[in-house]
Amino acid sequence: MSKLKTFVISCAAAVSAVFMMGAPSSCDPENWLEPDRYDELQRPPRARITIHTIVKYRQGDMTEQTIPTYTKEQITVSSPWLTSKEIEHIDIRPRPGKPGYYDLLLTLTQKGRREWIMLSNAHQNDDIAFVIDGMFYRSFRPRLLQNESDVQVLIDGPFDQATARELAWNAEFNYIKINRQ
Numbered sequence: 001m002s003k004l005k006t007f008v009i010s011c012a013a014a015v016s017a018v019f020m021m022g023a024p025s026s027c028d029p030e031n032w033l034e035p036d037r038y039d040e041l042q043r044p045p046r047a048r049i050t051i052h053t054i055v056k057y058r059q060g061d062m063t064e065q066t067i068p069t070y071t072k073e074q075i076t077v078s079s080p081w082l083t084s085k086e087i088e089h090i091d092i093r094p095r096p097g098k099p100g101y102y103d104l105l106l107t108l109t110q111k112g113r114r115e116w117i118m119l120s121n122a123h124q125n126d127d128i129a130f131v132i133d134g135m136f137y138r139s140f141r142p143r144l145l146q147n148e149s150d151v152q153v154l155i156d157g158p159f160d161q162a163t164a165r166e167l168a169w170n171a172e173f174n175y176i177k178i179n180r181q
Contacts (some may be wrong), residue, residue, distance in 0.1 A: 045177050047170040048084045051119070052077035052129040054139065069136040077129045077136070081119040085178045086112025090171040092164040093154070101158035104167065108151050116153055120144050130155065132167070 055064050055076040063079040089107040108116060119128070120142035127139035140156050159167070 045084065045170070045174040046133065047166045048133055048174055048178075049082075049087060049167065049171075050080035050084070050131045050134075051082040052080050052131060053119075053123055054078075054127055054129050067131060067134060067136055075129065075136045077131070080131075081128075082108075082112055082115050083178075084171070084174040086115060087171055088175050090168040092159070092168050095157045095159075098158050100161050102161065102164035103157045104155045104159060104164065106153050106155060106171075108153065110151070113145075113151050116142070117145060120153075132163070137163070 055078055058064060058076050061078075064076055065079075066074050066076050068074055086109045087106050088109060091105040091107075092102040093105055095101040095103050121144070123142060124144065125141070128142050129139055130137050138159075143154055143156075145153065157164070
C-alpha cells in the first residue's frame, strides 16, 4: 500500500508541476483584465496612430517611405516620431466653430513626451503627417508644450466624429496590447 501511496503522490506532484509551469503568466495579477475584455485582447490593434514628418523632396533615404492617402494618392514620410506605443489615452474635444468635428488630446508616456518635444521644436512651422493604420489621414502643425511637466498634447483637427471616437476608443487597448508584445 505504501508503494501505491508513494506513486500517487509522485504523480500528483508531477501533474501539479506541469500545471504550475504554464500558469505564471495567466495567474499573474498584473495580466488580469476584466472578463468582458478578453475577446478584445485577442484581436490585433486597430486605429494605430503614427506621426511622421512629411518629406517634400525625396532623397532615397532608408528612413523615407511612401504611404497611401484616403484620396488614393501617395505621400512620402520619414520614419515615425511617435506611435501608439507612446500614446496612453486619447480624449476628444469639440472643435470650436465646427459642430461634429473634434480635436484630439493625447496623453503620452514620458518617452512619447520627449519625442514630442523634439518633433515640435524641430518642426514647429512644418506640416506633420497624422497616419492611421498605415494610411495618411491629414496633416497638422505640432504645438509646443506649455509646461515642463505636461504629458498631454493637443492635435488640432478637424477629425470627424467617427474617426475621433474610434481613435479614442482604441487608444488604451492599443497601448496595452503593443507594450505587452
